[in-house]
Amino acid sequence: MKIKIIAIAIFLINLTASGMDEHKQIEKTGILLVSFGSSYASAQSAFGHIEEQAKETFPGVEVRWAFTSNIVRNILKKRGRAIDSPAEALAKMGADGFTKIAVQSLHVIPGEEFENLQRTVNAFNHIPKNTQKIVLGKPLLYHHNDIGETCAALHSVLPEERKSTDAVVLMGHGTSHQSNIYYPGLQYYLWQQSPSIFLGTVEGYPSLDEVISALKKQNAKTVWLQPFLSVAGDHAKNDMAGDEPDSWKSQLEAAGFTVNPVLKGLAEFDAINAIWIKHLKEVFNKL
Numbered sequence: 176m177k178i179k180i181i182a183i184a185i186f187l188i189n190l191t192a193s194g195m196d197e198h199k200q201i202e203k204t205g206i207l208l209v210s211f212g213s214s215y216a217s218a219q220s221a222f223g224h225i226e227e228q229a230k231e232t233f234p235g236v237e238v239r240w241a242f243t244s245n246i247v248r249n250i251l252k253k254r255g256r257a258i259d260s261p262a263e264a265l266a267k268m269g270a271d272g273f274t275k276i277a278v279q280s281l282h283v284i285p286g287e288e289f290e291n292l293q294r295t296v297n298a299f300n301h302i303p304k305n306t307q308k309i310v311l312g313k314p315l316l317y318h319h320n321d322i323g324e325t326c327a328a329l330h331s332v333l334p335e336e337r338k339s340t341d342a343v344v345l346m347g348h349g350t351s352h353q354s355n356i357y358y359p360g361l362q363y364y365l366w367q368q369s370p371s372i373f374l375g376t377v378e379g380y381p382s383l384d385e386v387i388s389a390l391k392k393q394n395a396k397t398v399w400l401q402p403f404l405s406v407a408g409d410h411a412k413n414d415m416a417g418d419e420p421d422s423w424k425s426q427l428e429a430a431g432f433t434v435n436p437v438l439k440g441l442a443e444f445d446a447i448n449a450i451w452i453k454h455l456k457e458v459f460n461k462l
């Protein structure tokens with residue numbers, strides 16, 4: 176009888192203990208890096224570069240990736256490389272037991288892509304029994320300080336071979352979204368330090384036409400052409416440095432300039448990545 180009671184007591188204790196285990200969540204923090212994405216193999220080295228910097232800054236924290244562009248993800252899927260959307264990545268991280276996640280936007284401006292990401296993060300913060308807390312780091316340009324810091328970082332990564340009389344033309348993406356103002360905003364900062372650095376955009380303002388007329392006023396002869404894009408993907412290779420007559424290189428040459436294209440994306444430079452990583456740190460510390 177006594178043995179029976181003890182056996183039942185042990186059984187109940189075990190039951191309670193195992194029941195408690197199932198409700199106790201083990202803390203697990205992760206990082207999700209989110210880029211527009213690129214289907215170019217060369218862009219992967221830039222992504223690898225910033226991933227390394229993130230891992231060095233947060234040792235032992237798992238770093239995962241998501242691309243916001245459906246088109247890029249579909250191209251990669253056909254090649255057998257599946258990359259998650261932000262929603263897919265967050266759902267998987269929830270299922271894999273991550274209790275806290277710091278999402279870092281690797282976008283350049285807080286445009287449409289960033290706003291969509293913000294909405295996804297907000298939505299996931301309201302899913303019961305998923306990750307407890309998800310925070311989102313700001314893109315490269317957000318606060319006033321970011322613009323000054325980006326301007327300084329850009330000066331440190333421009334081609335060293337350029338002469339003082341040479342001009343630099345940076346190609347940004349540009350957007351119809353109101354955040355396009357960051358491009359002329361950054362141009363103002365750049366001109367405070369170097370009147371020979373010009374920032375144009377493919378799809379917004381200032382356009383290449385505006386850049387060309389500014390270059391002519393400067394009497395520039397040689398132009399270094401460099402992307403102001405996170406990676407040197409499709410826009411950099413074709414719209415910027417391509418041989419088609421409508422590329423920036425061809426149009427600048429047609430306007431009489433000697434053009435030296437540099438095919439390096441922003442995420443290939445430590446000084447620029449440091450700004451994204453700083454934004455990640457700011458939110459990571461709030462987890």
Ligand code: CO
Pocket residue numbers: 348410
């Ligand atoms: Co584009």
